[in-house]
Amino acid sequence: ARQSWGYQDHNGPEVWHELFPLANGDRQSPIAIKSSEVKYDPFLRPLSFSYDLTSPKVILNCGYAFSIECDDTEDRSVLRAGPLKGSYRLRQLHFHWGPTDDYGSEHTVDGLEFAAELHVVHWNSEKYPCFVDAAQQPDGLAIVGVLVKAGEHNSPLQKVINVLDVIKTKGSQVAFTNFDPSSLFPESLDYWTYHGSLTVPPLLESVIWIVLRQPITASSEQLATFRSLLCSAKGEPACCLLSNCRPPQPLRNRHVRAFFH
Ligand SMILES: NS(=O)(=O)c1ccc(C(=O)N2CCCN(Cc3ccccc3)CC2)cc1
């Protein structure tokens, strides 16, 4: 079988379209947000979320990122309101980063690239029976994107950083619970929202994106720890996951709406 996808020259974002034609679709993510072109929408509401500390179960190195996987067998941790109709159940959270602190976010704001980006993934549990079904529907997923700036040490993030040395190789995982994903959110929940896609293959166009306007910070040392993860499995030649960010995609016929003046 052909090489699977990744973030190197031979299998990265520039060639994903060869295996995943949706890569050239008309609602792909991420996008470059231009704050002067967003439209304030008076019908948008504040975000409302309630996360149960015990929803997170394991943290795993999936080869293209590390993700905190949550128990989504019942509606214990949900996201509501904002641009959403109904309630979306927390599934997992993960980060994207770059080879240096100068870039690594997926969304950009007025041409500004951030050092990393947190994605908190939810699926529409009112309309669909499971994540995989929801991921095939235009309103199936809601993902909160949080931009990460290099700067002050981030103490809630340190709890995640501390276990990365135990999941160095692709496919490794360790128990990870008693964690509140909202501890990673900035103080302001002002957001931009638009209709897009997964930013990793199969790039399904099923995401209502909610990108928070206020970035959080992480120290250079914390960001360097992300890059020490390996995209190679145990026993394979070590290959560091230095970058796992997809560049911004064409906006095509889409508008970005803002929930703030
Ligand atoms: N960067 S992101 O857009 O926020 C993002 C969102 C979700 C995942 C994620 O959970 N996975 C694991 C498995 C599910 N597949 C999708 C799938 C594959 C087959 C049948 C349906 C859906 C995607 C990758 C990863 C990244």
Ligand SMILES: [Zn+2]
């Ligand atoms: Zn992501």
